[in-house]
Amino acid sequence: MRRLLWPGAVVAVIVLVAVLAPLLPLHDPVVQDVGNRLARWLPDSPLGRDEFGRDVLSRLIWGARASLTVAFVASLIAAVAGTALGLLGGWFRGLPEFLAIRGADVLLCFPPILLALLVVTLMGPGTGTLIFVLAILYLPGFIRVAYAEVLSARAQDYVEAVRALGAPTGRILLRTVLPNIAGPVLVQLSLAVAAAVVLESGLSFLGLGVVPPTPSWGQMIRGARATMEQAPTLLLWPCVTLTVTILAMNLLCDALRDALDPRGAAPPRRLLDRVLPGLLPPTAPALLEVRGLTVEIATPAGVIRPVEDLSFSVAAGRTLAIVGESGSGKSMAALAVMGLLPPAARVASGSVWFEGGELLRAPEPARRRLRGGAMAMVFQDPMSSLNPVYRIGAQVTEAIAAHRTPARDEAVSLLSRVGIADPARRARAWPHELSGGMRQRVMIAMAIANRPRLLIADEPTTALDVTVQAAILDLLADLRREGGMGMVLITHSLGVVAEVGDEVAVMYAAQIVERGSVAEVFSRPRHPYTSALLAAVPDGEREAEGIPGTVPRPDSWPPGCRFAPRCTHARAICDTPPPLEVVDGREIRCLRWREIAA
Incomplete structure (x- = not known):
């Protein structure tokens, strides 16, 4: 202001x-005084007179x-x-x-x-x-x-x-x-x-x-x-x-x-x-802004990069889905954003901005205040993420107490909020006494305990049956709508992305290979890997088509396009590393996408 x-x-x-x-109290602007024309200064005309003697x-x-x-x-x-x-x-x-x-x-x-x-x-x-x-x-x-x-x-x-x-x-x-x-x-x-x-x-x-x-x-x-x-x-x-x-x-x-x-x-x-709308890719005020993020891990065989030159943004009230096979670097990117990388890993370059503040250069106490408060994360395996020697209610209360004084029975209210039946009794239960879906709901309750503005959900529906999966997705969608919460959803399931995502980033071998709105990417995929992922999902009478090969290891990335060894469209030109090209608001990392898409 x-x-x-x-x-x-x-x-x-x-x-x-x-x-x-x-x-x-001004002179008439059209009255002429020829006798004082071009006068530079007069007592009643501090700026002088013009060529006709006007003030x-x-x-x-x-x-x-x-x-x-x-x-x-x-x-x-x-x-x-x-x-x-x-x-x-x-x-x-x-x-x-x-x-x-x-x-x-x-x-x-x-x-x-x-x-x-x-x-x-x-x-x-x-x-x-x-x-x-x-x-x-x-x-x-x-x-x-x-x-x-x-x-x-x-x-x-x-x-x-x-x-x-x-x-x-x-x-x-x-x-x-x-x-x-x-x-x-x-x-x-x-x-x-x-x-x-x-x-x-x-x-x-x-x-x-x-x-x-x-x-x-x-x-x-x-x-x-x-x-x-x-x-x-x-x-x-x-x-x-x-x-x-x-x-x-x-x-x-x-x-x-x-x-x-x-x-x-x-x-x-x-x-x-x-x-001129459409001339440049659309943007929105970003809650989270990641630019050029690269993560390095030192190994006996040399330095590997499980995340390389990663850029994306998430607006308040919107959901970015990050999809890709295991080993693409999705979870490592989420840990880097949260500042939870293992000791062997480090952020080599890039920047992460949250609500206008730079996270990577912020002191650890400041980042600790954000984690579990304004920024929260639901981890992939709820069983390993919950402490087996503490009751459920105690762990939810601990998540609240890390940032503020918990109100009486607030843990029970949170368990009820995430749809757990008989929350008072479940609060006294041990993690191993709950089903996988209930443990996942407990993790969500801990993540939303302090009303975060950004939620990173890493495979929140893995190994859950369809009914429980749908309930958890509905819960996340409700939280996003009610509080304007931004969400990064990491998942293998394209069906989940289609249901709750606004924008999708497709990762392969540490890089984003395609990014855009869910509707556009799913209806008109431009990268061969995106097309292969979509083809791997059964659709009516059409059988799923598997993708040959596996994601290469970080210490043996192909020299050019990293998907080329598995791509049916690969040609000699694919030996050249493709840049990330921005066209009509879509990001594509492929040298032949125009020929393939046509």
């Missing part, structure tokens, strides 16, 4: 002075009134019309979508300044024409921002809940969708106002904007150009005023954008995503 303070104050002062111009200070303030009026009115018209069209197109799709998006594309085909010159030339200069021109120019930006945000919002659970309640479409759009897209639209509005001030000044400088005698900054620069040698300050004052105004507005836009997007990273990308 501090970043909003001083640019916001500067913009507020400029707008306030422009609004109060008729009440301020420069008065014209600057009244010019701000004209320029800002044009910019704000045009931007507001574009914002209202563009947001409405984006709402309708993103919600109803079909014809409204075609008209809104294709209409915006047509307007974007014309260079802005040439379109403005054409319209002004045809309609004649004037404030009304200028407002119309600028509104048309900035309309496509608002349409695209609103359209992209509506597409994202309409898939959220809270929108589906309102629709399930039978609310009319108009109420859903105005009361549910519109407030949730207001942030990006507001940022776009601030950007449009700043750009409109510049364009208005440019057109007025060319004589195609505000019509004299109404003062504007562009007119002042145009008039001072002829006398810049005799009175250079006449050119200086409007240029400085215009520069300060635009700089303050741009800084306010940056601060406003960061206030509405807490990550505050990669501003050009966020703006481009909103104005």
Whole structure:
């Protein structure tokens, strides 16, 4: 919020002075005093007089009134019309979508300044024409921002809940969708106002904007150009005023954008995503951000890397599923994120950010405060993860006491929360007295005891029957929806991924080979390994197809593509290590994916 303070104050002062111009003790900005033309200073004119003897200070303030009026009115018209069209197109799709998006594309085909010159030339200069021109120019930006945000919002659970309640479409759009897209639209509005001030000044400088005698900054620069040698300050004052105004507005836009997007990273990308959605892979404010993570283990035969250059992000309320065969490095990556690597392993490179804080360089006491609190993990084997010599209730209470004072019977309440029948009696039981599904529920109860914002679940349904597996998945989905918890789900089961995942990362031999939304990856896999995993799952009458060979050991990775020895599409080019390519928001590590996917 501090970043909003001083640019916001500067913009507020400029707008306030422009609004109060008729009440301020100023000279009439159009009255000429030829006898004092080009005067540099007069007692009642601290900034001097212009080429016609008009007061420069008065014209600057009244010019701000004209320029800002044009910019704000045009931007507001574009914002209202563009947001409405984006709402309708993103919600109803079909014809409204075609008209809104294709209409915006047509307007974007014309260079802005040439379109403005054409319209002004045809309609004649004037404030009304200028407002119309600028509104048309900035309309496509608002349409695209609103359209992209509506597409994202309409898939959220809270929108589906309102629709399930039978609310009319108009109420859903105005009361549910519109407030949730207001942030990006507001940022776009601030950007449009700043750009409109510049364009208005440019057109007025060319004589195609505000019509004299109404003062504007562009007119002042145009008039001072002829006398810049005799009175250079006449050119200086409007240029400085215009520069300060635009700089303050741009800084306010940056601060406003960061206030509405807490990550505050990669501003050009966020703006481009909103104005031209689809040009770059979509991003969301990340709860967990892993970049370039590499884990090394020293062995007698040399250093091996069970995790190599791993990057992914998880947003609050979303689930990232990491799939792959045993030995791919999934669990080792999770342990590295939690700071629980065995002594022989170390993080060689990369970074892990949680809620804006860097974890790998944080001191161990700080990481210990996060583990089991804001970050929690459900381990793969509940039997080995539970202490066999302590009762269940004592172990759940211990998980709470590590971060805060547990309330009376809180352990029993947690066991009831995760669906364990007769929780008071089960709290007094030993781990070996519970079934595998109950032990897994106990692990989940311990993990959620302190209301974590991130849960890493490593094979939470391994070796469980279908009924218990479904109940645990429903429980995890409920926890995610109720508390906005982000989740990393490590699993072998593609069926589990399809049921609860939002995004999937396919790992093979320590690397991510494909990443994208679950729907896109499962419907149109681009990496041969992803296709092989999907083919290995029985589907109706189609028999499962096994993948030949096994995952190579970390000390004997193939020199090129690591999946090449098992891939039916491998060619000589696959001897070259493939980079991780980003296409349409999907990540693919394959040199031949275009040929294979086609």
